[in-house]
Amino acid sequence: MKDKMNIYILFLMALLLLYLAGCGPHVQIDKSYYHRSVQSDDGVAVQVPDYPKRILALSSAYDTILLGLVDPSRLAGVNSLSTYEQYSLEAHKAKHVKTVMRSYSLEKVIALHPDVVIAPEYITRDVIEGLRYMGIPTVVVNTGKTVEGVINNVETVATLVNESERGDQHVASIRQDIERMRQLGSTIDSKDRKRVLFVSSMDGYTGRDSLFDDMCRYMYIDNAPTAMGYPSHTSFTDERVIAMNPDYIFIPAYKGLDKNLSDRFLKTPAFHTIPAMVNHHVEPLPAAYLYTANQHIGNAMLSIMYVVYPQLERKSHE
Structure with missing residues (x-):
């Protein structure tokens, strides 16, 4: 276990040296940019930008939430599934995002220079810890497995990207649909x-x-x-x-x-x-x-x- 950890640390240090030496895209972290602290679902307090401009979600589900909250220009990339009309109800907006991804390797994510990353709980720890090691704020948001869990995630992501008002509007719309179903269902x-x-x-x-x-x-x-x-x-x-x-x-x-x-x-x-x-x-x-x-x-x-x-x-x- 110790040897594995040493290899992992050396790998991350090598990545960092490559970036600092100019052998790859140079990452500059301006710490004054990160004013807010949010609680990640893996128990870590993460400093995030007041107004993130290069947001990256490591899940097509979160792509759809984000596209309902922010302009596509604020996304550093989207999953390819998010561009399919029958897969995402925000596909028309996803097609305006320049970078389309099919996988989320550590190297690919770093190369996009995101100022905040939203990751579901099933993304490997190596990727999450590697991004944090590189100074990229990475917030874990657990997948919604119930309707209430999904509503909570919409609120969480909206707060994370500083669009709480739009998030509240989406939640109000969901609640309205739920009430309509209750009224209709009572007749069955x-x-x-x-x-x-x-x-x-x-x-x-x-x-x-x-x-x-x-x-x-x-x-x-x-x-x-x-x-x-x-x-x-x-x-x-x-x-x-x-x-x-x-x-x-x-x-x-x-x-x-x-x-x-x-x-x-x-x-x-x-x-x-x-x-x-x-x-x-x-x-x-x-x-x-x-x-x-x-x-x-x-x-x-x-x-x-x-x-x-x-x-x-x-x-x-x-």
């Missing part, structure tokens, strides 16, 4: 509730204790794997899909429908007797609704609710 009899299976290329991702599972409570929908009592991240085998007997099956669309997933459900004879197939309720849904850990979560939930209960959309327009 318990015997009329629908059972939904939302599949993902990450098998079991939308099962018990997932963000989608929590969203279902607000939408007055029964999440099929939870209704069957399956533990978190249980894979959706053919036998389990048949046992779940969903009324709707949602397949995420990115730049188009996920063909592997759609073929699996549309071309498996054993599935043809389940209600979703009988009633032609195998539906494409923008991936942005599946990965909606951002300010659009209220609108995403309402949209899904209207697909499952089309009579409610008609009622909302009366």
Whole structure:
């Protein structure tokens, strides 16, 4: 362990020497620029700029939050997924960010000269500690795994980039959508509730204790794997899909429908007797609704609710 740590320190020192020697992009840290202290979710107090101008998020979910708060010119880069129309509801803004990333190696992040980095908890410690060692303020924000957790993250990121007023507006909009769902949901009899299976290329991702599972409570929908009592991240085998007997099956669309997933459900004879197939309720849904850990979560939930209960959309327009 000691040898590994020594190698790690030497690696970081070598990086620093390269930068100071001019062998790479030169990083100048103006400490007078960092006036605010924020608490990172890994327990570290981080000094951040009053008004960050080169913000970098190491997650497409946080890209979407940021693009709803700041002008794209204030972002040092975005994830490539954030530029897909069906993956991010802020894709039109993401396309105005010059640097598009597919990975977040330490070297790539440093080369962008960010004045603050927002990292989810699953980013490796080597990257987080390496960025801090280089003097780049790096704040860990834990991924929102519930609707309330997502709302909290919108507030946290808004505060971090000094856009609390816009963050408050987004939160108010989400709360308004939640209240609308409560009013609509109160008209649904318990015997009329629908059972939904939302599949993902990450098998079991939308099962018990997932963000989608929590969203279902607000939408007055029964999440099929939870209704069957399956533990978190249980894979959706053919036998389990048949046992779940969903009324709707949602397949995420990115730049188009996920063909592997759609073929699996549309071309498996054993599935043809389940209600979703009988009633032609195998539906494409923008991936942005599946990965909606951002300010659009209220609108995403309402949209899904209207697909499952089309009579409610008609009622909302009366």
